[in-house]
Amino acid sequence: MLTFILRRLGATVLVLIVASFIVYNLASIGTDPLADLQQYKGANRRQLIDARSEQLGLDLPVPVRYFAWLGGAAKCVVLQCDLGVSFSRGNQPVTEAVATAAGSTIQLVTAATIIAIIVGITIGILTALRQYSGFDYTVTFLTFVVYSLPIFWVAVLLKEYGAIRFNQFLADPQISVWAVLIVGLVAGVIVMSVLGGSARSRLITFVSAFAAGAGLMTLLAVTDWFAHPGVGFIGVIVTGLAIAVGATAVSTGLANRRTLYASLVVVGVWIALYQPLQFLFFFVPRGWMLLIMYVVSVLLGIGVGLLMGGDARREAARTAAIVSFLTFFVIVIDRVMLVYPAYLDRIPQSGVIATIGSQTPGLRGDMWFQILDGFGHLVLPTIALALVSIASYTRYARSSLLEVMNQDYVRTARAKGLTERTVVVRHAMRNALIPITTIIAFDVGALIGGAVITETIFAWKGMGLLFTDGLRDGDVNLVMGFFVVTGVLAVVFNLVADLLYSALDPRIRVS
Structure with missing residues (x-):
């Protein structure tokens, strides 16, 4: 090599x-x-x-x-x-x-690329597994529409509805009954389309997703969450458990109890450290501290996975490391949200979602203020760049996986009695990712070269x-x-x- x-x-x-x-x-x-x-x-x-x-x-x-x-x-x-x-x-x-320019562009491109890869490949896999379904046809239509949209038009729409009008909503966040019903309806349709099944199972899925979406919006309205956002201790527990179960289900399957227990132990460690971390975040608000903690989170997951993984310690260590990193990331998000009210007081003339530039001029505050300010400036150009990439990655992932799923070794894996998750994740996806890797390599290099139109519109x-x-x-x-x-x-x-x-x-x- x-x-x-x-x-x-x-x-x-x-x-x-x-x-x-x-x-x-x-x-x-x-x-x-x-x-x-x-x-x-x-x-x-x-x-x-x-x-x-x-x-x-x-x-x-x-x-x-x-x-x-x-x-x-x-x-x-x-x-x-x-x-x-x-x-x-x-x-x-x-x-x-x-x-200076490369640092600014990399800051913008990194978030857009990560989101595009994760979301695009995930949707592409789901559409391939649900080929010729209503979900597949809908996603195919939407991806072609998004891919053909001019980026400057998308950016202008994002400025109008993602910044100006959303900031007006945040100034007086009132969630109507119609908003609750629409969110529940959209959640029900999406989840029902992804999971599929018989008519009875589809109805049960739709009702469950509708209730979950509408219930979440109702909870946000009752707690006035948009005025005082946060994850909270309970939110960290719920999110951490969901991450542990979801990551294990995708990585090794829930039948692998050792990996599941290792992931749950890692989440338990972070839950126990939640309060002590608040003091650390308050007294040492430094970037190097955050970087060290991210490294510690990965090492913690690897260590727990190796100790509890048994014969599958490699998979357990990998899964636990991912769970540990994401759980700590949620704790960081919770800490950033705590400065939201104070941040609004320092930018009274503008909203949280910025339309130009990469930072608020003259903003004073510690690391948490800077992170929140950076997010407010990143969100719109990131979405603009990610949308087109998501559309292309979805199409590439779908076509690549469909081609691989018809290969002889995939049929052999099924004939050996392997579960569908194992066949797709361990056998088909690895080979399906080869052409996608080529596309991603070219896209990342091109994006770092500068998205001229997007940077011009958002004064980046x-x-x-x-x-x-x-x-x-x-x-x-x-x-x-x-x-x-x-x-x-x-x-x-x-x-x-x-x-x-x-x-x-x-x-x-x-x-």
Whole structure:
């Protein structure tokens, strides 16, 4: 494997050099870095033009300028990148501009990608298992509609209904009877469509889901939850138990009692630590503390799984680690929600859901305020980016799983008497994920390159804005800084995809 990686990295370097040479020449030929100065009417116009020409080496041929730039970019190998300066940004080093933009874009893309992968693949699996059902036809119709929608139109709708009108509702949160009935009806139809079954079982499912959805909305209305949101101690217990049961059912099946007990023990540990953690969160509101706790949550799950897993300790450790991480995440969400009333007092002129920017200017507060503020700014652009990806992942997951389910080894697994969950999760899904892995690798690299339209609509200063600014101002160094990040990430994610192939399918060997 090491030989394969080194060989791929060597080929990658050659590809990046050739591609960067082409991009540098095209950007240099197609833009004019002196355009703004040529329209300048001041007395020192000639001096400014000469100074910028000397700074950028415009008296030299374009290939010579490229190799001068390449010499500075090569220092990235020893972590001393010199990508030049951006004249359009007050001679700011390009490395600083790229670092700021990349951090902003990664913050946006990470959430959108995770949500799109989880939701899209899950829906794709469900539609494949319920092929030619009403649920399958409905999801297929909706995915095609969403996939064909212009992203700028989706973003405008999200601003209107997801921010402006929702913020108006949060200002005076009154839940009507009609809202309760509609939520219950939607919940009943969705759950009934997913589970299927006979007419009697469908009716029972619909009534149960309707009662659960309507009951939840009634509880939120009675407790005035939207004015004072929170999970609470009881909510953590209920959510933790649901996570433990759900994760075990998907991972190993509820028949594997050792894994189930390990997951429940992990949830019990976090429930016992709920009150002590409140003091820790209050006295040490630091990002490093939160990061350490996340690592501890994973290690806790692995340790409990190894101790209680028996012969299936590997599966138990994996499942318990996931349960532990998600349960602690719920506790963190509960802590963030506690600052909601105080947060509203600090932003009286705007709502919780922001429409522009990545943060509220001049907002003062500890880590919990910053997390809540970041969520308020992330939610709309994240939904806009995730919607299209969810639609595409749903279609890819459905078609890939349907193709795999007709293979001989799947029929053999069924003939051996394995449960349908084992056949789908352990045999079919691993092979169905191979083509999806390729799509995800390309999508992640493209998204980190910047979602130009989304970033523009939501005034999100990321990589897309960096690239368009560089082209508009003729700032070749800025364009090349964008290329370095996106080019390297594209080849890295493709290498990761190749390595994941061998992990998903043991028949594939990296050599």
